[in-house]
Amino acid sequence: MENLDTYILGQDSHQLNLQSSADNVAVTLAMLRQTRRTVDIFSRQLDGRLYDKSEFITLMGQLASRQPRVRIRILLKQVEPLVSHNHRIIELSRKLSSSIHIRLVHENYKEYNQAFMIFDDRGVIKRQLADRYEGIASFNDPMTARPLGAFFDEVWEISQPDPNLRRLYI
Numbered sequence: 001m002e003n004l005d006t007y008i009l010g011q012d013s014h015q016l017n018l019q020s021s022a023d024n025v026a027v028t029l030a031m032l033r034q035t036r037r038t039v040d041i042f043s044r045q046l047d048g049r050l051y052d053k054s055e056f057i058t059l060m061g062q063l064a065s066r067q068p069r070v071r072i073r074i075l076l077k078q079v080e081p082l083v084s085h086n087h088r089i090i091e092l093s094r095k096l097s098s099s100i101h102i103r104l105v106h107e108n109y110k111e112y113n114q115a116f117m118i119f120d121d122r123g124v125i126k127r128q129l130a131d132r133y134e135g136i137a138s139f140n141d142p143m144t145a146r147p148l149g150a151f152f153d154e155v156w157e158i159s160q161p162d163p164n165l166r167r168l169y170i
Contacts (some may be wrong), residue, residue, distance in 0.1 A: 009034035010122040012139040020133050021049040024125065025056070027137045031123045032059045034139075038071045039063070040118040040152045042105075044130040045078040046089060057088045064092070064099035072100045075155055077112075077130075079104055079162040103159040118145050118152065 007014070009031055018024050028050065032039070039060075046052070064070055074089070079102075093100040105112070115130040117123075124144045127135035138144070 004030035007139045009119060009139050013141060014138065015141070016137040018125070018127070018133065018135040018137055021047075024050050024127075024133055024135065025053060027125055028117065029055055029059065031117075031119045031125070031137075031139060032056070032063065035063055035119045035123070036066075037069065037120050038118070039073070040149065041072075041074045042112075042117075042148075042152055042155070043074070043076055043115050044113075045076060046074070046087060048087065051089060052087050057092055060089070060100070061092055061096065064096040068098070070099050073152070073156060074100070074102045075105050075152065075159060076102060076162075077105045077110060102161065103156060104162040105155060106158045106160070108158070109155050112155075116148055116152075118149055121145055121149060124148065 002016075004026060006012075007030060016023075016027060018027065041051075043051070050056075060072065064072055074093075089100075089102075093102050113130050114126065114128055115135075116126040122142055122145055123137075123139050124141045125135060125137040126144065126148070127133065
């Protein structure tokens with residue numbers, strides 16, 4: 001993967017081809033470092049190779065803590081793997097529940113097999129097959145971000161929080 005330090009979220013429209021989990025992690029972290037307002041993630045189960053990394057969790061926590069208007073939304077097709085493996089995003093979402101929201105994808109969309117992330121309505125990482133690491137990314141692709149964002153909003157509205165993700169007070 002090329003040096004991502006020169007790419008600016010919301011400005012650089014060059015399309016990057018992703019081939020591996022390492023490529024996905026590098027681009028995700030580079031975009032997340034520059035994100036100021038919103039992150040939307042559509043994933044099957046938040047693959048630990050991509051999303052359960054210390055730096056990812058730290059950056060998400062910093063973003064969510066930065067200001068009250070930050071919004072991080074995560075749509076998942078499967079929650080059980082996160083719970084059974086104590087994925088760090090669960091605890092982070094419990095601590096920062098006003099900024100980080102996780103919902104289980106509604107039944108109507110269970111067959112959708114893509115994975116994507118949208119950063120500040122401009123940056124996009126998209127994998128055509130959720131269980132593969134090959135994909136594309138761009139730090140500035142509103143023509144892809146808009147329809148993906150509209151689809152995300154549509155699914156979000158009819159999806160529900162999973163009770164397994166709630167904090168139990170005893």
